[in-house]
Amino acid sequence: MSIKKLIPANSVARALTQVGDRWSLLILGAAFCGMRRFDEWRKGIGIASNILTNRLARLTRIGCFEKLPANEGGRQIYHLTEMGRELFPTALMFWRFDRLWSQRHPLQPNTLLHMSCGQATVPTIICRHCRSGVVARDVRYADGPGAGMERLPPPKSSRRSSITLDDGAVAPMLFGDSIDLFGDRWTQLVLASFFLGERRYKEIQARWHISTNVLADRLHLLVENGMLQRRIYQTNPERSEYVLTPKGMDVYPIILMLTKWGDHWLAPKGARPLLLTHTRCGAELDPLVVCNCCDVELDPHEINFRTKTQEALTLAL
Numbered sequence: 001m002s003i004k005k006l007i008p009a010n011s012v013a014r015a016l017t018q019v020g021d022r023w024s025l026l027i028l029g030a031a032f033c034g035m036r037r038f039d040e041w042r043k044g045i046g047i048a049s050n051i052l053t054n055r056l057a058r059l060t061r062i063g064c065f066e067k068l069p070a071n072e073g074g075r076q077i078y079h080l081t082e083m084g085r086e087l088f089p090t091a092l093m094f095w096r097f098d099r100l101w102s103q104r105h106p107l108q109p110n111t112l113l114h115m116s117c118g119q120a121t122v123p124t125i126i127c128r129h130c131r132s133g134v135v136a137r138d139v140r141y142a143d144g145p146g147a148g149m150e151r152l153p154p155p156k157s158s159r160r161s162s163i164t165l166d167d168g169a170v171a172p173m174l175f176g177d178s179i180d181l182f183g184d185r186w187t188q189l190v191l192a193s194f195f196l197g198e199r200r201y202k203e204i205q206a207r208w209h210i211s212t213n214v215l216a217d218r219l220h221l222l223v224e225n226g227m228l229q230r231r232i233y234q235t236n237p238e239r240s241e242y243v244l245t246p247k248g249m250d251v252y253p254i255i256l257m258l259t260k261w262g263d264h265w266l267a268p269k270g271a272r273p274l275l276l277t278h279t280r281c282g283a284e285l286d287p288l289v290v291c292n293c294c295d296v297e298l299d300p301h302e303i304n305f306r307t308k309t310q311e312a313l314t315l316a317l
């Protein structure tokens with residue numbers, strides 16, 4: 001399974017190509033919580049050595065990590081670069097989604113404390129210009145200077161992973177159950193289509209050139225997980241389309257932050273493929289992640305997670 005044909009240039013699709021697989025997301029999530037060494041990841045997220053070697057090499061090659069000279073014990077340290085650190089707001093949006101919608105993984109930190117205001121916070125996206133909350137229906141899309149067609153490397157496998165976090169994972173981390181949905185690039189691409197206005201099988205297939213069995217599988221999965229609803233819009237012959245449920249709509253903050261990251265790091269010479277306008281104020285949309293209690297932009301140094309046992313987990317960014 002591969003994307004052999006040209007698809008419309010899209011920052012989300014580019015970002016997912018680089019970091020949108022389950023293990024890369026888990027490695028980055030664990031790095032935000034302080035993991036820096038091969039053995040820490042191997043034990044902490046229950047990843048096999050060969051997969052870890054492969055993903056660390058790729059994340060280093062694309063620029064999310066840099067290797068520091070080995071310490072006295074000869075162990076390699078991987079340091080998050082600015083590019084890697086800038087994925088943190090996206091990770092916060094994954095955490096938010098899980099917090100609101102999933103049955104929580106027992107190891108997942110379940111409270112986020114904003115130290116500046118002293119409140120438990122749910123990170124929220126606002127528009128930098130008008131500072132009001134951003135929802136999908138208030139965002140308009142137009143071709144940007146980087147619009148065009150491109151080829152993207154195919155996902156490694158079209159099969160969904162069935163490994164769960166419990167298999168050997170010991171570290172607290174940002175992702176809960178939703179990693180099973182979001183750690184799959186096809187599932188994310190299918191979801192992203194809905195925010196670009198597509199609802200029908202053929203439209204989604206035409207955009208990404210997904211094979212019919214993979215698309216049918218992902219649509220079924222998203223319906224089963226309560227993120228899409230199938231709706232019949234014509235009876236003779238019967239034709240159906242899919243619409244986002246409130247849970248599905250709540251994926252938008254993740255898509256928005258991935259777009260911002262992809263625009264910044266993966267658009268050649270800053271030429272964004274899509275321009276986003278916030279229709280409530282008419283300004284170009286620059287999404288900011290803020291505390292829902294005090295409206296201040298969340299700085300990783302000003303927040304920490306609390307686990308169920310009230311243990312504080314400070315971020316290492």
Ligand SMILES: [Zn+2]
Pocket residue numbers: 127128129130131132278280281282283
């Ligand atoms: Zn605005």
Ligand SMILES: [Zn+2]
Pocket residue numbers: 114116117118119121291292293294295296
């Ligand atoms: Zn606050």
